[in-house]
């Protein structure tokens with residue numbers, strides 16, 4: 281009986297989308313790639329929150345998100361992360377976090393419900409797009425990904441330029457966000473820390489060691505990892521492996 | 532309820548979006564203009580207001596908050612924001628949020644980079660005028676985002692989220708308006724965006740025109756039926 285049910289669920293979900301894990305049928309489908317920073321952030325948040333979802337990994341490197349089927353049936357923007365919750369499609373990691381929080385799926389310590397506390401977390405999340413995210417991911421893409429695709433390395437001048445822009449924002453994380461507190465928005469770990477850490481971990485791939493110039497970021501990253509493990513290390517397994525820079529300490 | 536202080540400059544796109552939304556919602560606030568052209572945001576006094584030295588910003592009692600989208604949510608939760616503009620229903624709100632999160636690296640990054648490099652920085656002698664080649668890259672990057680606005684967000688609805696104007700439309704339209712200063716005419720390649728902006732302008736009247744007065748004047752691209 282069980283076997284038959286499994287098979288049925290299996291074929292049912294395959295019919296809807298080939299990329300989804302077929303084991304259990306859930307109303308929430310989570311599409312992500314662990315090589316994507318906001319995907320990892322949501323993955324860690326979901327694991328900590330014990331959000332039940334149907335696992336739908338998408339391999340960006342194989343262009344699985346670029347098909348017409350993905351655009352029509354999964355995410356019109358053809359990016360990850362995204363969800364389909366009982367037929368409701370939603371993209372943008374932070375919009376997804378807020379939606380699930382409003383549905384009571386995310387614990388308050390990660391995304392506060394009280395609006396004054398929530399505003400502090402929002403302030404970081406809204407700040408990070410055009411500052412930390414854009415400069416870290418440009419750094420990573422130009423130095424690590426583009427050469428893989430084109431075989432051409434960026435000039436030293438270009439690398440210097442990218443480093444400068446990224447460091448201007450790392451400076452703000454070090455000196456403003458982490459000025460007086462253990463975490464970005466206070467004394468406790470929130471979704472803001474998880475999003476930020478996932479962006480900063482990505483630049484390991486381009487051989488940037490943030491710990492050299494930024495002692496506060498270094499100590500904070502340790503705290504975030506400790507607060508999120510084992511999910512943090514699981515989410516970063518490929519980043520560690522490909523960059524050859526796994527953290528030494530077992531937690 | 533004591534009024535909160537709103538710090539803004541109408542030359543700033545997110546400042547305008549929020550300014551229009553506050554006026555449409557008839558929300559009382561204490562008016563605190565900050566002149567970016569005089570670098571008032573860089574003064575130590577302003578750093579006390581907003582540690583990131585950007586506009587817009589809000590001070591409510593002793594609570595200081597930056598980031599326009601965070602301000603929208605804070606005020607909405609306090610009941611000091613129009614519910615039409617930032618709907619409460621779960622799925623609609625998430626859709627507005629989806630746009631607000633997208634716009635940062637979408638239409639904002641594309642349009643603001645174009646405006647800065649083509650107009651503001653050369654005009655102030657901070658950067659040379661971009662070469663033809665550079666200008667082509669800037670417009671290509673911007674247009675790849677405008678294309679998403681035209682073909683996805685406005686695919687089959689009059690506003691970016693369904694049939695009613697929300698704060699998402701205001702954020703989007705204020706970014707596109709800014710490119711007029713660099714003499715970009717969005718309607719040439721993106722007819723749906725041009726029509727949508729007209730709709731947003733009408734729905735947000737008269738505050739929309741009031742917020743864009745300087746841009747209309749400076750660019751010479753005033754909508755033909757504007758009373759300004």
Ligand SMILES: N[C@@H](CCC(=O)N[C@@H](CS)C(=O)NCC(=O)O)C(=O)O
Pocket residue numbers: 315316317318319340345358359360361371372373374632633636
């Ligand atoms: N602002 C979006 C960013 C989404 C995004 O940029 N995703 C990237 C991976 S990190 C992607 O799917 N890229 C695929 C592509 O652009 O083709 C979010 O926070 O969800």
Ligand SMILES: N[C@@H](CCC(=O)N[C@@H](CS)C(=O)NCC(=O)O)C(=O)O
Pocket residue numbers: 406407410542543544545546567572584585586587597598599600
């Ligand atoms: N993400 C911020 C952007 C704020 C921002 O970039 N403000 C600009 C004007 S549009 C500013 O204050 N610039 C002054 C400066 O950088 O010195 C928001 O949405 O509030």
